Every structure is written in C-alpha cells, then in structure tokens.
Amino acid sequence: MNIPEQVAGETTGGSITPPARIARASVRPVQTLDLLTQREMASLANADASLHELFRRCALAILNTDGYVDDARKVYEAYADFDVRVIPEPRGLKLELFNAPGEAFVDGKMIEGIRHHLFSALRDIVYTEHKLAEQQTFDLISSEGITDAVFRILRNANVVRSNVQPRLVVCWGGHSISRTEYDYSKTVGYSLGLRGFDICTGCGPGAMKGPMKGAAIAHAKQLNRDTRYVGLSEPGIIAAESPNAIVSELVIMPDIEKRLEAFVRVAHGILVFPGGVGTAEEIMFLLGIKMHPDNAHIELPLIFTGPAESAAYFAQIDAFLRDCLGEEVAKHYTIINGDAAAVARSMKASIKAVRRQRIEQNESFSYSWTMHIPKELQQPFLPSHENMAALSLHRDQPSHQLVAELRRAFSGIVAGNVKDFGVRAVETHGPYQLHGSGEVVAGLSGLLEGFVRDGRMKIDPSTYRPCFEVASSS
Structure with missing residues (x-):
C-alpha cells in the first residue's frame, strides 16, 4: 500500500471536518475479488456514473467506521472531494482513494477490517451488478427467482455454506x-x-x-x-x-x-x-x-x-x-x-x-x-409521495396484506428520516400523507408519536419535523 499523505483538518461554516484526511492512497483486496479476468476488471473500472456514485458513498461510509460524526449528510459535506477509482492491473485490481477519512488508517496503512469491508462493498455493488444483473441471469419477476437471486448473492459473498x-x-x-x-x-x-x-x-x-x-x-x-x-x-x-x-x-x-x-x-x-x-x-x-x-x-x-x-x-x-x-x-x-x-x-x-x-x-x-x-413482501417499494399516499391501512383486508402495507409505510418513514433521497423529497414536497381507518390509523399514529417522544430516531429532537402526516380515510 502507498504511504498516504495527511491533510490537516479545518473548520468552516460551523461544521467540523476531521483532524486529518488522506490525500491519496492505494489498496488491494485480500480474499475478495482477488481473481478476476481482465474483462471483469475493465467492467469495474468503467462503471457508469450512477453506479460509481453509489459505490463512492458506500465506500465513504465504510471508511468513516467509528468516525468523528455519524450524520451521513455532514459526512458527505465534509468529504465532498472524496473519490475512489478502480484501477485494473495485470496482477489484479486496486483501488485509489483521494481525500479519505484519516480514521481508516493507522501509521499509513488502512485498518484490515475496513479494507475487507471496502472490497465487500465493491463485490456486492459493482461485481454482482455486472455478473448477474447486466448479464440478466437474475429473475427478479417471479417469487422463486427473487429467492434464488438472494441466495446467489449470499453464496457469492460466502455467507451460505454447506458445513x-x-x-x-x-x-x-x-x-x-x-x-x-x-x-x-x-x-x-x-x-x-x-x-x-x-x-x-x-x-x-x-x-x-x-x-x-x-x-x-x-x-x-x-x-x-x-x-x-x-x-x-x-x-x-x-x-x-x-x-x-x-x-x-x-x-x-x-x-x-x-x-x-x-x-x-x-x-x-x-x-x-x-x-x-x-x-x-x-x-x-x-x-x-x-x-x-x-x-x-x-x-x-x-x-x-x-x-x-x-x-x-x-x-x-x-x-x-x-x-x-x-x-x-x-x-x-x-x-x-x-x-x-x-x-x-x-x-x-x-x-x-x-x-x-x-x-x-x-x-x-x-x-x-x-x-x-409472499410476493408483496419481496417487491421493492419506492417511498414516493404518491406511493405512500396510495397505501391502504385498514383492517378490512387479509392480515398478510395489511402487514405488507404497514411494512411499506414504515419503509417510507425510514426513508424520510434517514435516507438522503427521502429526506430531500420531504424537504421539497412536505410530509408524506398516510391514509387509513380505525384502530390501524390510531395505533400507527400513536406508535410513531411514541418513537419521536422517546428519541428513537437518529435525529436531533429539537430540530425534528415529522416526515409523515396521518389522514383518516372515509
């Protein structure tokens, strides 16, 4: 690994950046993605912009493990100039990191557990996307195909084992x-x-x-x-x-x-x-x-x-x-x-x-x-304002369907509170509107109010504004 250079921290606009950043470092995998063909490495290096940005954000979160701040948006702002590049080489790929969190390094070397996590992220986000999604070997339409896809991702990560x-x-x-x-x-x-x-x-x-x-x-x-x-x-x-x-x-x-x-x-x-x-x-x-x-x-x-x-x-x-x-x-x-x-x-x-x-x-x-x-639990739910408002939270339906609707409601509330795209959507369009009736509406409203009151959200209670409103259906 290259000996990284440290960059002193600074304070701007009331937000504190870390005391040190690593200006440039390179790192290679150990027991993860260590045997790839030249074509596979080229596909990793040439990932499209959206996939690269996804990996960049995940890599930054991993490098910030046990870091000085755990607010994702503050981390993104502090490390706006952070970047990561995949470099193919004859003996295997390497990653080049720019302006990375200093906490991920000790005496010029990346902490081994963080290095392992970093290449696990690369494996799952980029390698799996190339090998399985782009080559269309996943069936993500049928219930059986989704279960098979989950297994194959876990097997690729060596999580499911025969022994x-x-x-x-x-x-x-x-x-x-x-x-x-x-x-x-x-x-x-x-x-x-x-x-x-x-x-x-x-x-x-x-x-x-x-x-x-x-x-x-x-x-x-x-x-x-x-x-x-x-x-x-x-x-x-x-x-x-x-x-x-x-x-x-x-x-x-x-x-x-x-x-x-x-x-x-x-x-x-x-x-x-x-x-x-x-x-x-x-x-x-x-x-x-x-x-x-x-x-x-x-x-x-x-x-x-x-x-x-x-x-x-x-x-x-x-x-x-x-x-x-x-x-x-x-x-x-x-x-x-x-x-x-x-x-x-x-x-x-x-x-x-x-x-x-x-x-x-x-x-x-x-x-x-x-x-x-059930397939309704397997299908991805996009917590848009339109989809959240379309949820039907009432007891006049089979229990498994109501559970699926409640799961989607909670998923949207997680996005509105924690995930960057959800937080921004609520800031732009206002709180989500949830519709239901009777015990379900009252129970959901009371439960969520209790979470806010008891501080069970990773948000400053003094500045928190609910990302949802509950409106009774007729």
Whole structure:
C-alpha cells in the first residue's frame, strides 16, 4: 500500500471536518475479488456514473467506521472531494482513494477490517451488478427467482455454506438507543456467545453492534475461534450508517426487500431489541411471513427483549400488533424483558427444534428454501409521495396484506428520516400523507408519536419535523 499523505483538518461554516484526511492512497483486496479476468476488471473500472456514485458513498461510509460524526449528510459535506477509482492491473485490481477519512488508517496503512469491508462493498455493488444483473441471469419477476437471486448473492459473498450448523441468531433493533438498552444488548450477545451462537445484524451501531460486541467477548472466553459476525445492509442504509467494526462478513444486498429476505432465510432464530421505525418495518416483514398459512409448519423463533426499564416499549409494540392484526398475532412471538440468560436459554431450546425440523424436511441449515415469502413482501417499494399516499391501512383486508402495507409505510418513514433521497423529497414536497381507518390509523399514529417522544430516531429532537402526516380515510 502507498504511504498516504495527511491533510490537516479545518473548520468552516460551523461544521467540523476531521483532524486529518488522506490525500491519496492505494489498496488491494485480500480474499475478495482477488481473481478476476481482465474483462471483469475493465467492467469495474468503467462503471457508469450512477453506479460509481453509489459505490463512492458506500465506500465513504465504510471508511468513516467509528468516525468523528455519524450524520451521513455532514459526512458527505465534509468529504465532498472524496473519490475512489478502480484501477485494473495485470496482477489484479486496486483501488485509489483521494481525500479519505484519516480514521481508516493507522501509521499509513488502512485498518484490515475496513479494507475487507471496502472490497465487500465493491463485490456486492459493482461485481454482482455486472455478473448477474447486466448479464440478466437474475429473475427478479417471479417469487422463486427473487429467492434464488438472494441466495446467489449470499453464496457469492460466502455467507451460505454447506458445513454450517444452526447457530446464527439475527438481532434487530435501533441504532439510536439508550446506554442501558445498549448495555443490555451486549449482555444478551454475551449470553448467546457463551452458548456458541453466532450473530447477524444490520451491521450498524446501537442494537446492531451491542450483541456482536458481547458475543465476541464470550467467544474469546470460550476459546471459540470459529465465529461469525455477519452484517447485512443495503446501499441506502449503509450510505447513511457506517458498518460497525466488529462485522467480519459484510454483504450489501441490492435493496431493502432482498436484505430482509436474506435475514429471515439465513436466520435460525431472531431477537428484536428496542428500536424505531426501521425495527418496526423488520417486525412487520417477519410477521407477514410467520402469519402466512403456508408457513404454519416453519420453526423460526422470534423473541422481543430489552432491559426491564424498557418493558413499556414492547408493551406498546404488543398492543399495536394486537390492535392492528388481532389477538392471534401474539402466538408468533415471545416477550422476555430484563433477563439476558433466559433469552439465550429460550433461543437455544428453540433452535434445537429448528435443527430437528430442518433434518426431518431435508432442508438446508444455511438457507431456508421452504419458507414461503409472499410476493408483496419481496417487491421493492419506492417511498414516493404518491406511493405512500396510495397505501391502504385498514383492517378490512387479509392480515398478510395489511402487514405488507404497514411494512411499506414504515419503509417510507425510514426513508424520510434517514435516507438522503427521502429526506430531500420531504424537504421539497412536505410530509408524506398516510391514509387509513380505525384502530390501524390510531395505533400507527400513536406508535410513531411514541418513537419521536422517546428519541428513537437518529435525529436531533429539537430540530425534528415529522416526515409523515396521518389522514383518516372515509
């Protein structure tokens, strides 16, 4: 790697830039994209402008891992002159970086975990686009084709393997949580790690980092070196939230729907910690699957958990779900508050049942093929003002359809709060309009108001303006 040059930081317009930037550096992959043909490297180097900009933003977020600021727009402004170029060479490609965050380097060398994440992003965003999308070997129309595409992306990243045992616990939860909730998520991760479980999260901060950190300590105590810390993201999210430094296997799925499908198909059990609208979206996606009649035979444990101090959070979630979807929804999840060891013991017992079922059904341990995911949950949702206003949030429809509509509503609210394109759309056109009736409207409005009141959004409460308005339908 070239010895990078440092550029001193500066302060302009009230925003603070980092104390040092790397003017120029080059870096090569290790065990990722290390064997490419000349044609493949040329395609990476000549990616179109939109694909290059997407990779540039994701690369900047990765290089800002554990950086001085976690506000995506401030990072973009501070590093407006950051750029990355793919350089083909006879012995393999390299990346050239310009004006990169200094925190990604130590004594002139890029931190190894960040280098691995950087080339994982290149693999998933550019290489997968070229090999699978441009060559039209993905069927993204049929439900079966989408499931196959998700598998192939995960296989390309070496996440699905033939020699794994059922021990991967997916952990969902908010990036903006209290210190008490973060410490509890670490304790749960520790309890899981002591029992040999690996962790998969959305790879960001907060409840996505805590379980990994706790599990890492437990794995070290148990002298367990065969460990996995899987992070699943998508371009819009990773560009707004840097992956945490504990992630050892980073995969960037093409969109939020394929990311969610990847979570549930690789999971052997799922834990949900306190969170905000993104966590609510994930819950809706999973319940839409678990409540579908075709999945009545599928074992996939779901536990809601938080510290005792956060019991009111899950009481609110539970009440919302029962009001919207009926009392039968409660049989699909368990709530355990304030007892990390009980969570781990419950998960261990449930995953034994998952293992037995997979063996009986001759199902893969690494990827659940037999789980049915309704097509309405697989199709990408563009949270435009028109599409958000067209959502039908009422109980006079099958539960799985209402769950799909609620999932889309939460997806749009995530975009309006976190993703750059959504934030800009709300600034330009005003808040999204959501239409519904009865218990659904009241429950949704109350739940979202609670998220704002309790600070469960990564936004300064003093300057926050809701990105949505709820309007009752006649």
